[in-house]
Structure formats: C-alpha cells, structure tokens
Amino acid sequence: MAKQKKQPRPKAETPKGFRDYFGADVTERKAMLDKIAEVYHRYGFDPLESSAVETVEALGKFLPDVDRPNDGVFAWQEEDDGKWLALRYDMTAPLARVAAQYRNELPSPYRRYTMGPVWRNEKPGPGRFRQFYQCDADTVGAPSVAADTEICAMLADTLEAVGIARGDYVVRVNNRKVLEGVLEAMGVTDPDQQTDVLRTIDKFDKVGEAGVRELLGKGRLDASGAYIDGVGLSDEQAEPVIAFLTSKGVNAGETLANLRAAVGQSGIGAEGVEDLETIATLLAAQGYGPDRIVIDPSVVRGLGYYTGPVYEAELTFEITDEKGRPRQFGSVAGGGRYDDLVKRFTGQAVPATGVSIGVDRLLAALRAKGQDQGTAQGPVVVTVMDRDRMADYQRMATDLRNAGIRAEVYLGNPKNFGNQLKYADKRQSPVAIIQGEDEAARGMVQIKDLVLGAQIAEEASLEEWKSQPAQREVPREDLVQEVRAILDRTP
C-alpha cells in the first residue's frame, strides 16, 4: 500500500468563482426579493421551489462518449444506477420538467414564480460568477398575448415596488413574428442567411442604420480596421430590415403603421403586428401608458430564442461608470414567449411566456439610486465592566430586546475596554451601554451615542459638544426609553 502522506492544512477559501454574502448584502437582497414576490403574488402567481439538482437528461444535456458532461453544468454520476445528476443552470429547464411531471395536478394556465441560486460551470472572471440568483415569473399554457401583456404590466409594477421611480425605467416590447415577417418580405428563406440577418440586426445598437445597411450588403470596415464581410443582399432587399429597425414612431399607432409597412404582404408579419396592437390596446385599458411600457422594434436581444412577443426592462437614469463617464444603467430584466416548453418531455407543445429579473443588476441599480441605505442597523452593545455582573448586563439586553430594540452583550474578553468600543464600532452600533460598579451602586447607567460621538470627533466644536454630550448618565429604569430616543433621532 502507498504510504499515506501527512495532510497539509486545508486552505480557507471560497472556491473560484463563488461568493459569500454577509450582513446587509443578504438582507438587502432579501428585502428586494420580498417586494418582488409580493407583486407576483398579487398577480396570482404561485411560488415554486424546485430541487436544485436535476437529472442531466432533464436539463437537456447530451452525453455521447465523454466520461462526464462538462458543457456548462456541474454534474456527477450516481453510485447505484450510474445516472448523471447536475445543478440547475437556469430556472426554465426545471420549470419545463415540473410542468411536464405535474401536468395533471397543476392548474392550467399555471402562473409560477421562483427565486434562487443557479450554477454555471464556466470560467470565472471579473463580475462573472458560477453561482448567482435568478428570479423568474412564467405563465405556462396561455396562448394569448394577454399573458405577455400581464407580465409586462407586472414587470413595471415590480420595478416601482422595489423603488425605481416611474420615469426611471421603461419596459419595451417587440415581437419575433414581426421579424419573421420582415425576413419573408425580404425574400430571405435560406436559414443560414436568416441567421446572418438576425446577427446583423443585433448590431444595430452599435453600428447604427448606415452600418446595418453596409453589413446587409457588401460589408463594412470595422473600427479596428478589419473588414467584416456583408450578408450580400441588395439595397432593395435590405429595405424591410431598415424600415423595421427605424419604425419607432411618436406613439404606438405610428409605430404599428410603420411595422405594417415593413412586413409588406407577409402573413406571419401581419399576425405579429396584430399581436403588438392587441398588447398596446390591453396596456392602454389597464392604464399603462408609454411612460411605463412602449412598443419598441429596437428590442432585438433574444429575438432569435423566443417565438412571439419579447420584452425588456431598461433603467433610463444615468450612473457613472468605473472610468467616471456617465452612462445609462441599462437592462435589468428580459423575457418573452417560447412555445415549446414541455415538448421534449411529453411530445405536446405547450405555450409559455415569462420574464427573468437580473437580481444582482437590479440590486446594484437600487444602490446606485441610494434606495438601500439604512436598512442595516447595528445592535446596541451592552459593554461588560465587571465580569461577575454578567447577569445585570444580560438583563439590560433582554429589556432592550423585549422593547423590540436590537441589542447584545459584549461576549469577548472584557479586560480591555477599548476593544469593546472598537467592537461596537465594527458592528456599526448606534449606542453603547456602560455600567461600572460605581454607576450600579447608584442605580444609574451610562449611554454613549456612538453616531453623535463620531460626528463630534469629526467636526463639531467644543461648544456644541457641551450642549449635546455624546455620553450621559441616566437612571437604569429609564434605559429603554433613553435608548429609544437616541435611535429615533438617528437617521
């Protein structure tokens, strides 16, 4: 037998690409998700928490001759039956499995929301993690665009509920069918050429109308100096795409008229425009004006993946990027209709439409807007002057807690009092309580306002300090009300 090596000490480190969340990072995200769940609930969506683990075949991974699947999921093989299991990489694949598995028990249509971590076996990088939160809402089994409309309205309500003001966001709606119509109007039937056109449309944001014209035609000189081959269409053929991309009018009516022109005689295109018209009508009836939700043909992201309406929520306020330049915050949620959800499992096509909120991005947006300040307050710290009077100190903390005030006794080594105040500082405590033998004998207690104390240390003059001392003595029986008074004063 090989000689057993002495085990080195393990390294204490989060695995590469994974994160630990502490304190306010946990509570702020939770507070945001709670608000989102409240809106979803009000719209009749039910929570679903599916298993974090799925069979690899349910996830749709194909296992040819390789020992283990490694295309983007974390997977392992079962000991007993050799089956491969994997961590879910999104919330849609599990929904498809659940919708197929429980199709006889679930209501139809089935509206569900889900929030939780997903895992991606990808190379980690800056801002690129291997575990992150997703927050999805989907309606399964509703073919009508009323379902898509509802999700757009819900998305607008959700953004306002978490603290994005009206005017600071817009939900933009487009339709894959209109694009199909455009391709038909162009006479582009070759699937490869269709893909090329889709790719070009995706570049509209970057290269603009003239750039798209070049890329659809002969090609284009890149900013880097490289020549990009064009799709090879004639100017005439390219026209419907340009009409489509530039069809946004001053109101929904004008946009729809432009789109109708862009799709020409195409049947699917006409259907797509009609869908958008229905959406616009339903939104207007529900009071969602263009300040919240607009028909916008420039939404091209995801058009290749979805089969009907697509939608995207964008935050329109400016933030400052790493280099100090102002830029729009951008997209925080997106979704659309995909009509073959459970087909892989049952052979039956079931329509579905849904949205996914970028939890980390939306949370970053709230922080950028200063919406998330003050949610985390440190506890009142009861310091320990006499080790053998621990019961008195615990009693103080209990009294504070019974009054609903967050409080704790210092439980480290009490010998060095300076360490106790440093600890209170690290805990961002608003107040420290001090009671030595002397105060105890007189039935008194010292209350130290740490927020005020920090202000005084930083800026206040001696005069101000005298009129409002950061530390004062109060009777023990007034402890709770005195602390409450300080907390009420603290912003």
Place this chain on the structure above:
Amino acid sequence: MAKQKKQPRPKAETPKGFRDYFGADVTERKAMLDKIAEVYHRYGFDPLESSAVETVEALGKFLPDVDRPNDGVFAWQEEDDGKWLALRYDMTAPLARVAAQYRNELPSPYRRYTMGPVWRNEKPGPGRFRQFYQCDADTVGAPSVAADTEICAMLADTLEAVGIARGDYVVRVNNRKVLEGVLEAMGVTDPDQQTDVLRTIDKFDKVGEAGVRELLGKGRLDASGAYIDGVGLSDEQAEPVIAFLTSKGVNAGETLANLRAAVGQSGIGAEGVEDLETIATLLAAQGYGPDRIVIDPSVVRGLGYYTGPVYEAELTFEITDEKGRPRQFGSVAGGGRYDDLVKRFTGQAVPATGVSIGVDRLLAALRAKGQDQGTAQGPVVVTVMDRDRMADYQRMATDLRNAGIRAEVYLGNPKNFGNQLKYADKRQSPVAIIQGEDEAARGMVQIKDLVLGAQIAEEASLEEWKSQPAQREVPREDLVQEVRAILDRTP
C-alpha cells in the same frame, strides 16, 4: 465514430431523494424562517449566506486512492486544476471556513445566522431526503457560557415567535464537562470504555435506570431475546452514572446539588457544574424560568460531539402518530459548544457555540398545531365571457390589484365556461367575477362567492340560499368594494 443513437424522450421526474415545493409549502416555510430571522436579528446575529459549493478539502473530506469522494457529499472534479468541489452537507463546515478566511474582517465575537439548503449523498428513504433546509445560529469567539445562555434564551423566544405557545415547549440544558467529571469519578480512563459508557447513557431513554445498570455491568437480555454484552463495570463504578442520569431535582438548585455529588472530586466535573450554575443564574436574571428553560442532565444526545454545554428544544404537546397513537412531538432544535471550530485551517483553537433548528420538523409541528392555516389564499379569478373584451377583464383585475387584492384574468381557452370555474376551484379562489355582453351593456358585473357557494352546495337549505345568494349582480364601479366585503367575511 460510433453511430449516434436516437435520443429517447427524457423522463420528467425529480431526481431520487429530491423534492419540489409548491405554493403554500414555499410561503409557509418562508413565513416561519422570516419570523426566526427577526428574533435572531434582534439578538444581534448577522446573516451569512456562504457559497453552496465548497472545496472538498475545506469540508474535511479525505481523498486517498479513490477516484472520487463519495462519503456523504455530492462532489465533482474541476476541469482546469483537478480540485474536487462539493455541495455543503451542513452549515457548520462552511462557517468554520468563513471564520478562518475572514478572521481579520469579522467582528469578534462573531454572531451569525444562516438559512438554506444542504445536500447529503445518502440513500434516500421515507422521510429521508438528499436536500433539505437548515437554519443555524452560532457565536464564534466567545468562550463564556453567557454565549450559550444567550442562544438558549433566543431559542425559547424563537419558538414563541413562530407560534409555539409557552408551556408547549421546553429548552433543556446539560453539559459535557459534567459527564467528563462522572467518567473521572468512575475511574474510567480507557477511551474505548468511555465510548461504551457514552453509548449506554444514550440508551437511558429506552431502557431506564435498571437497564443502564445491567448494561454498565454484566449485560442485558434484549426485548428481542438477544443478549447484549455489558461494559463490565462494578456496581460501585456504575453509581456516578446513575446519580448523573437521575440527578434532575424539583428545581435547578437541587439538580445542581445532585450533579455536584455525582462528579465527586473531579475537577472538570466541578467546572461543568459551575458552568450550569452560571447558566441558571443568567437565565433567572433574564426572566427565563423553568417553564421555558431547564437544567436537565437527561439531555444526552450529542454529548459525544460537543465540548461544553449542550441544549435541546423539545415540543411537549401530544400529536397522533401514523398509527393513531398519541405521542409527544419531540425535539425540534439542538446544539451546543464545540471549541475547535477553525483549528483545522489556522491551527488556532476558536471557541464556538450554536444551535440548529430542524426546519421541516418545526414546520410540521406548526401544522399539527393548526398554526399555519389560511396563510395561502387563492386569487380572485376574472372569467372571460367574450374573448374580444379581454381589455375590460384585465382592467377589472388591475383595479382589484391596485386595491391590494390578489387577482387574475383566466388566460386559458375561454370557450368552455365550466372549465373556468373548475380552474377557479383548483386555484382555491374565494371569488369569481363574471361579465357577459348583457351585464356590460348595463354597466353591471356578477360576483360569485365561491366559498359560500361551496358551503351552500354542501349543507345549506334553500331558505338560507335565498337570504344570502352566492352570486349577485353589482354595479361595475362597486366591484372593488363588493369583493373586499366578501374577502373580509371569508375567514
């Protein structure tokens, strides 16, 4: 190349030993965890959400010559550096890693709580799952038993906060050091024999005092007829164990006196009794009487694992088991002090004490007590009589939602109206809204009280039905207030 086989349809099934949670199962657990978090927060505990994935070496698994570790965890190997990663199997191992990794940034003592799934690669069985929730609170870096006391008090507060009435639970506290003292008083120094004594103590609940005497001595005839070998101690040697196990007095003072006698001259034993005395004093000062927390030497579970105080929360009310027999609900939480938390990583011993709540068990207890009824209410369902008046129906749902009422429009195929009512039934809707062309022309709407309707169908006489019809017509502009009135009436 091998011929690629045609893919069979994947099976839509939750992997063996895993579960999916729907609707109320999600919201009820969440509501309970929210209440627990509120108490923990008030005690100054901070949330931690560590990565679900750890390196296998951080989890403390040893990898000799086998290809992959399979001792209880789900693990896989990284592509690039060959490192093994695994899903966490509890919350303590990740806490140890986090406490070591962030030791310079975290406050000391560090109070943290965490809630989330853990994964066990075990053979699934009835009631035995491979993914389940844990909810832990621990204090790291506090050597004093004040930290243990605090957690016991917090545990009592937590149980009351989630809905277990005072008197329906008891937190019992014991101390491993007292047991060490008992072993010392017995003169049992051989580690194997110590283990045998510990095992015997664990059987006290089952076999009673006489049984323990036999097992510590010559042995005992099992209920099944098998003979169980004894530890081989003399009657005199066994005496301290018996004194320990039967030391519970009518109050803490008497129990402590009995324990002091049981440990005799042992130094560690005396220390253990002193610790329990301090705990009793602190609890009394904080107002936690024996109706909530008691010193109880019969808590033996986990004594082998912990190094100081151990505690356990037990629900004392009776439930009916599967076979219709009454039995006590039993333990829902347990914990204790373990003083080598981060030593594996840093070489430095750091004291820690903490509790883990059995989330599923506590939730089952709340259900058994009927605490969790009525948390889930289905949405008001607006039915669709005329497909082309979808905008009107959506407007009704919007009006209801804007008033804070959960509401949705039926989005399935509206052709069969009976299906819509069946759907409302499946959704447990309290109210259905109906508006045909005729009502619309008159500005009216039908409101169907589905709860009352079900009652009438089940039991009411014709007379009652007349005086309080389950369906009636109201003006469209009164929709919200009329629905609200029904919801307020529904329990």
